[in-house]
Amino acid sequence: MNLLDHNPHLADLETDYLYHLGLTSKDELKAMFGNVKHVAMHGSADRALAFALKLNEELGPGIDPSLVTPIGKTERFVLYKIGNVISVSHGMGQPSHSILLHEITKLLHYAGAQDFQYYRLGTSGGIGVEAGTVVVSRRGLNPAGEPKYSLYVLGKERDYPTEFDPVLAQEILDCRGEIEAVLGDTVAADDFYIEQGRLDGAFCPITPAQKMNWLQGLYAQGARNMEMEAAGFAAFCNVLEIGGADICVALLNRLHGDQVTSTQAQLAAFADNPQRMLLDYIKKKAAEAQTATEVH
Numbered sequence: 001m002n003l004l005d006h007n008p009h010l011a012d013l014e015t016d017y018l019y020h021l022g023l024t025s026k027d028e029l030k031a032m033f034g035n036v037k038h039v040a041m042h043g044s045a046d047r048a049l050a051f052a053l054k055l056n057e058e059l060g061p062g063i064d065p066s067l068v069t070p071i072g073k074t075e076r077f078v079l080y081k082i083g084n085v086i087s088v089s090h091g092m093g094q095p096s097h098s099i100l101l102h103e104i105t106k107l108l109h110y111a112g113a114q115d116f117q118y119y120r121l122g123t124s125g126g127i128g129v130e131a132g133t134v135v136v137s138r139r140g141l142n143p144a145g146e147p148k149y150s151l152y153v154l155g156k157e158r159d160y161p162t163e164f165d166p167v168l169a170q171e172i173l174d175c176r177g178e179i180e181a182v183l184g185d186t187v188a189a190d191d192f193y194i195e196q197g198r199l200d201g202a203f204c205p206i207t208p209a210q211k212m213n214w215l216q217g218l219y220a221q222g223a224r225n226m227e228m229e230a231a232g233f234a235a236f237c238n239v240l241e242i243g244g245a246d247i248c249v250a251l252l253n254r255l256h257g258d259q260v261t262s263t264q265a266q267l268a269a270f271a272d273n274p275q276r277m278l279l280d281y282i283k284k285k286a287a288e289a290q291t292a293t294e295v296h
């Protein structure tokens with residue numbers, strides 16, 4: 001993929017300031033990021049660090065964990081690089097994730113990285129699946145249950161398709177081992193409370209019966225979880241033809257309630273599930289690349 005085919009105006013910039021990352025196109029991006037093949041994005045900075053530490057321990061270079069340090073500024077996103085993998089936080093919701101997606105994609109373009117893939121490792125509310133289950137998304141849906149993401153472009157609404165790469169989704173599901181994991185559609189809402197049909201927000205415009213009716217309708221059409229990024233993420237990957245996968249653990253089954261009542265230890269254990277699956281996938285790809293090099 002040549003990013004200039006998607007945005008020729010980038011060629012007019014003498015320096016591109018990747019403002020939220022605290023890096024610019026004039027930095028040594030080729031040396032730092034030219035070899036990147038995997039970008040793992042996490043909602044929280046703590047989970048981005050946890051995954052970086054696992055990568056460091058299991059894939060090498062096995063440096064002192066205290067030297068696993070962020071690159072760029074850490075005010076908005078926190079970014080680590082271990083081997084050919086970036087582990088970075090994206091904040092909550094499609095607007096925040098979209099900023100990271102644009103800047104990380106330009107960063108990899110300036111770095112000359114090729115054939116990389118994007119993953120979101122997130123948390124979600126399960127729809128008919130229990131806490132701890134990982135949902136690998138087939139498609140993102142808007143809260144109306146439609147497989148599209150809508151953006152206002154110069155004031156006019158434009159829709160983008162939200163299918164994820166089916167081969168990649170299946171390959172990641174195949175890395176589940178003992179972890180409970182399913183393929184399913186993922187509803188992306190722009191709010192945790194009202195747009196996710198919760199009854200426990202500061203205000204509530206719906207009845208319990210309306211909520212259940214909506215959740216059951218989503219379940220019947222194939223949705224298995226709800227979060228705040230899937231549709232925008234899939235749309236972005238589709239426009240730029242980048243392989244992308246949304247791998248989210250359910251923190252609760254929304255058919256049984258709204259509140260997230262797990263302890264910090266339980267939440268950390270749940271968050272480990274998508275990370276273990278992606279680690280396994282990255283290890284398989286590294287082994288395949290190694291075999292290919294040996295054959296040639």
Ligand code: R2B
Nearest residue numbers: 043092093123227228229
């Ligand atoms: C899942 O968890 C966050 C809200 O708690 C949000 O980023 C999401 O998609």
Ligand code: URA
Nearest residue numbers: 123124125226227228
């Ligand atoms: N994240 C969400 O967006 N919704 C949930 O229910 C849980 C985590």
